[in-house]
Amino acid sequence: MTTMTRAVTDSATMLRRQLRHAQRYPALSVGIAGLPIIFLLLFVYVFGGALGAGLGGAGGTGGGRSEYVNYVTPGIILMTAASGALSTSVSVCTDMTEGIIARFRTMAIARVSMLTGHVLGSLIQTMGSMTILLVVAFAIGFRPNANPVEWIAAIAVMLMTTVALTWLSVGIGVWCKTPESASNVPLPLQLMPFMGSGFVPTDSMPAGLKTFAEYQPFTPIIETLRGLLLGGPIGSSAVQSIAWCGGITLVSYIWAKRLFNRDPSTR
Amino acid sequence: MPPSTPHSAISVIGLHKSYGDHLVLDGIDLEIPEGTVFSLLGPNGAGKTTMVQILSTLIGADAGELRVAGHDLATEPDAVRGAIGVTGQYSAVDKLLTGRENLILMADLHHLGRAEGRRRADELLERFDLVDARGKLAGAYSGGMLRRLDLAMTLVGRPRIIFLDEPTTGLDPRSRRTMWQIIRGLVAGGVTIFLTTQYLDEADQLADRIALLDHGRFIAEGTPEELKRLIPGGHVLLRFEDPGDLRKAADALGMRTPDGGALTLQVPSDGTVPALRDLLDRLGDQPIAEFSVHTPDLDDVFLTLTGQKELQR
Numbered sequence: 001m002t003t004m005t006r007a008v009t010d011s012a013t014m015l016r017r018q019l020r021h022a023q024r025y026p027a028l029s030v031g032i033a034g035l036p037i038i039f040l041l042l043f044v045y046v047f048g049g050a051l052g053a054g055l056g057g058a059g060g061t062g063g064g065r066s067e068y069v070n071y072v073t074p075g076i077i078l079m080t081a082a083s084g085a086l087s088t089s090v091s092v093c094t095d096m097t098e099g100i101i102a103r104f105r106t107m108a109i110a111r112v113s114m115l116t117g118h119v120l121g122s123l124i125q126t127m128g129s130m131t132i133l134l135v136v137a138f139a140i141g142f143r144p145n146a147n148p149v150e151w152i153a154a155i156a157v158m159l160m161t162t163v164a165l166t167w168l169s170v171g172i173g174v175w176c177k178t179p180e181s182a183s184n185v186p187l188p189l190q191l192m193p194f195m196g197s198g199f200v201p202t203d204s205m206p207a208g209l210k211t212f213a214e215y216q217p218f219t220p221i222i223e224t225l226r227g228l229l230l231g232g233p234i235g236s237s238a239v240q241s242i243a244w245c246g247g248i249t250l251v252s253y254i255w256a257k258r259l260f261n262r263d264p265s266t267r
Numbered sequence: 268m269p270p271s272t273p274h275s276a277i278s279v280i281g282l283h284k285s286y287g288d289h290l291v292l293d294g295i296d297l298e299i300p301e302g303t304v305f306s307l308l309g310p311n312g313a314g315k316t317t318m319v320q321i322l323s324t325l326i327g328a329d330a331g332e333l334r335v336a337g338h339d340l341a342t343e344p345d346a347v348r349g350a351i352g353v354t355g356q357y358s359a360v361d362k363l364l365t366g367r368e369n370l371i372l373m374a375d376l377h378h379l380g381r382a383e384g385r386r387r388a389d390e391l392l393e394r395f396d397l398v399d400a401r402g403k404l405a406g407a408y409s410g411g412m413l414r415r416l417d418l419a420m421t422l423v424g425r426p427r428i429i430f431l432d433e434p435t436t437g438l439d440p441r442s443r444r445t446m447w448q449i450i451r452g453l454v455a456g457g458v459t460i461f462l463t464t465q466y467l468d469e470a471d472q473l474a475d476r477i478a479l480l481d482h483g484r485f486i487a488e489g490t491p492e493e494l495k496r497l498i499p500g501g502h503v504l505l506r507f508e509d510p511g512d513l514r515k516a517a518d519a520l521g522m523r524t525p526d527g528g529a530l531t532l533q534v535p536s537d538g539t540v541p542a543l544r545d546l547l548d549r550l551g552d553q554p555i556a557e558f559s560v561h562t563p564d565l566d567d568v569f570l571t572l573t574g575q576k577e578l579q580r
Contacts, residue, residue, distance in 0.1 A: 013375040017361065099359035099360070103355075104376075263326045
């Protein structure tokens with residue numbers, strides 16, 4: 001068996017293990033899917049009227065709440081990715097503290113499969129959560145006007161964002177010494193859509209925050225999704241999104257792998 | 268130390284390991300022939316687990332020429348991993364999977380194939396008396412069941428060399444005996460075993476050779492018989508109803524009466540039948556409330572051997 005086929009076979013085995021875990025311990029999966037949905041409902045029904053009126057009526061309708069559903073959904077999609085990342089770092093960290101990882105390390109298996117199993121499992125869960133979120137958003141008035149090609153592009157953007165955040169969270173999970181810290185460290189990721197264009201246009205923010213909001217990675221990704229799903233200008237956002245996601249994925253992958261290959265005694 | 272031969276399962280020359288300033292293993296030499304049981308004895312913190320972790324490729328050594336199953340640990344760790352199995356003192360099972368799923372996970376990672384993997388899992392469940400619990404989550408297993416599952420998982424890949432790190436620590440006596448039987452069965456099948464334990468009787472029951480590890484060095488090495496000859500400390504404990512009986516018994520044995528009105532007398536003895544018969548003969552029909560034989564335990568071994576070492580310095 002070549003190194004490559006071994007890596008693929010072992011990753012598939014580890015993925016099956018992850019999916020079994022998700023099935024045995026559904027609270028975490030429900031949490032990933034549930035929290036963004038609660039935020040969606042909260043923002044649309046509690047703040048939606050006021051925030052929608054303040055959007056400046058891009059469509060000129062002054063539609064308040066119904067216009068705000070369209071505005072906020074791409075931001076909530078990213079929140080779902082961040083929420084998935086949090087559960088990944090917790091489950092990776094929990095795994096690292098268990099004896100079974102020591103067993104895996106003394107077996108002749110592809111080392112990276114212990115991490116890729118987590119990444120693949122997490123991708124499936126997060127993409128599933130995003131699907132559920134889109135269904136709920138649809139039910140409460142989200143009306144994208146994307147054609148099939150734009151839909152495929154939008155799904156690709158969601159996927160590459162999830163891949164990037166998942167590898168980042170795998171690194172955080174290996175780096176943190178306790179599951180408690182692994183659940184705290186990724187928390188800022190959840191807040192990033194707020195400090196970007198996820199909930200309100202960046203124009204309405206004070207100078208310093210506005211600069212941060214415009215240059216942080218979530219903003220171009222949200223703008224790209226918005227452009228693809230609802231129409232409107234994308235501009236350089238697409239290229240920026242690809243660069244951010246590619247960069248985060250690469251750096252996180254190298255970081256996580258290096259941490260994982262260290263002597264476990266130095267953890 | 269004999270030179271390394273092709274029939275060595277494990278060969279170690281000059282192993283050193285330290286964590287920061289703390290020297291954990293300080294120049295270990297070791298040769299374990301194939302198909303034998305080697306037992307590493309030592310108190311907590313002696314470096315037993317570190318040694319298992321190094322020889323099982325989990326952590327690196329600072330210095331030393333180490334070969335396991337004929338492969339160099341530093342340059343061919345994957346070849347070593349293919350030949351060994353490890354069962355640590357902390358159960359290395361997936362608690363969110365059932366016993367059977369844990370075994371199938373191992374079979375899949377050994378690329379046994381679907382049908383063969385399931386067959387092997389069921390065979391091991393049968394052999395380790397886990398058939399009734401196969402569908403239960405491992406998290407709900409008792410301590411003894413967890414250790415059995417742990418060892419069963421180690422055996423899925425049919426390793427030629429097995430590391431058992433304190434396999435019976437924390438087990439009740441019955442589970443301990445079951446574990447010993449299982450280990451004897453493995454040895455009969457030609458497997459080499461590297462066993463660490465805190466219990467002298469366990470090493471005595473199972474091992475061909477024993478080494479005592481203390482502060483990162485071997486302070487004694489040999490067969491169980493050789494080692495026992497090094498260790499005095501066995502005694503017979505006599506308990507009496509009143510100090511008068513004790514005084515009479517002490518006189519009969521030619522011993523000094525202990526101070527302070529004690530009711531017990533410790534008589535040095537190797538615990539053999541002739542020695543005990545002789546002792547009883549000398550006591551005649553003196554009234555004795557309680558008579559018990561104490562064989563040396565690991566405490567005696569360590570106190571004696573580390574004491575000798577201090578004297579030699």
